[in-house]
Amino acid sequence: MTVFLNNRGFTLLEFLAAMVIMMVGLLGLLTAVNVALNHNLQNQLRNEAVQVADTVMARELAKGFDAVSSGSPVANPKYSNESRQVLTGFKNFSVARYWTEYQNSKEIRFQVKWRYKGTVYTHDAAGVTSKANQ
Numbered sequence: 500m501t502v503f504l505n506n507r508g509f510t511l512l513e514f515l516a517a518m519v520i521m522m523v524g525l526l527g528l529l530t531a532v533n534v535a536l537n538h539n540l541q542n543q544l545r546n547e548a549v550q551v552a553d554t555v556m557a558r559e560l561a562k563g564f565d566a567v568s569s570g571s572p573v574a575n576p577k578y579s580n581e582s583r584q585v586l587t588g589f590k591n592f593s594v595a596r597y598w599t600e601y602q603n604s605k606e607i608r609f610q611v612k613w614r615y616k617g618t619v620y621t622h623d624a625a626g627v628t629s630k631a632n633q
Contacts, residue, residue, distance in 0.1 A: 541615060543585050545622065548611040551581045551592045552624035559596070559607055564630050567598065567605050581611075604629035 509517075559567060577596040582589050590613060597608040608625040 540586065544590060544613055544615055545620070547583050547585050547590065548592055548613055548620070548622040549624075551583060551594065552609050552611045552622055555579075555581070555594055555596075555609055555611075556607070556624050556626050559609075560626055560628055564605065564628050567607060567628055 579594045579596070581592045581594055583592060584590075593612045595610045595612070597610070599606045599608075604627050606625060606627050608623065611622045611624070613620055
């Protein structure tokens with residue numbers, strides 16, 4: 500009886516074990532890529548909200564002291580919507596404007612809100628404008 504010994508290749512069981520190990524590694528890699536993309540988009544949205552608040556704040560402060568809104572800001576904040584391009588799509592940001600009047604100055608506060616995957620995020624910005632000394 501002749502026995503053939505072949506020690507030069509993989510058995511089917513070794514091949515299947517290697518494939519399972521490789522698939523688990525690739526699944527972990529794809530999960531890490533998905534998490535990284537999710538965090539990147541969250542950061543892009545936050546950066547865009549900061550730019551929205553900065554743009555709206557600059558526009559409001561450029562009006563001057565007398566043109567800045569007055570009235571009852573806490574009870575009736577003024578709302579507006581800004582649509583901005585983020586990566587390859589557009590995202591809506593809701594901007595609420597609040598203000599507080601002091602003797603010779605006004606504090607203007609903006610709250611920018613946006614929604615991502617069912618969660619509402621906010622960014623707050625504030626600035627002060629004053630009357631010129633007379």
